[in-house]
Amino acid sequence: MDRVWVLAETVEQGPTALTLELLTKARTLAPAVEAVAWGPDTASIARVLGEHGASRVYDVGDLGGRLPGAPVAGAIAALIRDGEQPDAVLIPASYDGRDVAGRLSAMLDRPVLTNVTGLAEQDGSVLTEHPVFGGTKILHARFTGEGPGIYVVRAKSFASEPAGGGAAEVVALPPVDVGPTGAATIVQRHVEEASGPKLDEAAVVVSGGRGLGSAESYALIEELSHLLHGAAGASRAIVDSGWVPYSHQVGQTGKTVKPTVYIACGISGATQHLVGMKGSKNIVAINKDREAPIFSVADLGIVGDVHKVLPALIEALKSRT
């Protein structure tokens, strides 16, 4: 392995945490780490990308509101067709990252390995790790065909650490015409600001599930998370039912969280949920059903009614302050 590329995703504050995690990991896989970024001001993130190991950042430029999938993948595919030879392309498991991965896969005619939570070099190829069956089993896989391998990696699979390098060299890429495939355009952005810490950054996460019985009872989850200075999460079941917005969802299709304490209230612990929270340092579960799978990962399990335990817990915490 000589060269690894990392798709660098940026928000207003700079590269996403997952981008920096991937750069950090890429350093252990190959001597040359390079990033591919897009946006109006890639030069402004060159320092942070460099600190985390990127010697160079290929800049796709401002997309003018177009969704990144096709134009960004098109730029990467053009680089590779022109002779650049990365051994691996690491892509964040995010909304836009998954779009880029799918496009790039079809453009280059290379398969993709998704839901990657571990990467290690073995005999010159990359061995990946994927949790299956709710994380009870770990599957190892690898590519057997021609490179580059395309890997979509889940958040918080690796730590992020700066290496102390200088700013990455910014290489502007020429525009690539992707025709009608790049025609989806953002007309208006809507930011749903939640108060308090972010779900995937909070030290305490309190999540609610179907066992709450009704959308109204989610107020208990919000109140408890507020008292603990944490964030409020949810199972897919109650998001699908429309009780809370998707942004609260913890699990395979939602956020991956690894807080100091995770409190699961009325959540049975379906595979889809466990994958997103099993890495929490401590897990507390409250559920009526002693057989619920959530208890298999709980450090403290209370077999009981959330409608009795939660109000009592909220009272107890309030009386302390």
Place this chain on the structure above:
Amino acid sequence: MHVVVCVKQIPDPAVPGALDQVTHTLDRSGKLVMDDSDSYGVEMALQLAGDVDGSEVTLVSMAPGGETSGLRTALAMGAARAILVSDDALSGSDALSTAKALAAAIRRAEPDLVIAATESTDGYTGTLPVQLAELLGMPSVTFAKGVSTDGTTLEVDRQTEAGYDEVRCPLPAVVTVTAGVVEPRYPSFKGIMAAKSKPIDVLSLADLGIDPSDVGVRGARQEIVDVADAEARAGGEIVMDEGDGAARIVAFLEQLKVI
């Protein structure tokens, strides 16, 4: 407007999943059902078709052994017809090979709009719809939590990390819908009876002009090396709530110095 919905027929999720001991691929030998994630796409397609005069909904699926039970469920909801790609040589296909087979079938249907779920419940790679869009030469909008169309342009509310984006996209296009985007209807008795006589066109790789060595196990360019038990979490303390549940949690949080 012609709407195509991708429907995956998967092993019943209520039955614990298993991997084949030799190939490590998911065991699909039992009865297959329609993936619940796809019921939202089917419902969305039916609603959008209802908004534009002269519209029709076609289902496209790929499954072994000519399996149609999951498709019948979606036909009973109201889709007009189905295309099933079924060929022994497709067994063990990765997402890209599957996308190639589905793209070949979908191209024949000449759709204005292709709808899929964001990811399947059994494989959850979540890359197929976008691979499909690229192979079809169409734009794509993934993670739609709201969709409307006039038959020419698609308006989508797309989920983002921060909230959602309003996205506009000309047709033909591929859109993936999240669960909960619409409330899927239950098939009526009349619908179930009607579904029995709706046409299902079964296509082989030869029908689609695809070389069998490009897909399936032979065409796969990735392999599963091994499957191991994950490190189990140390057993915790599970107690019945005798009115002291809250106090126990408080003590636990104190011990962790969270409070």
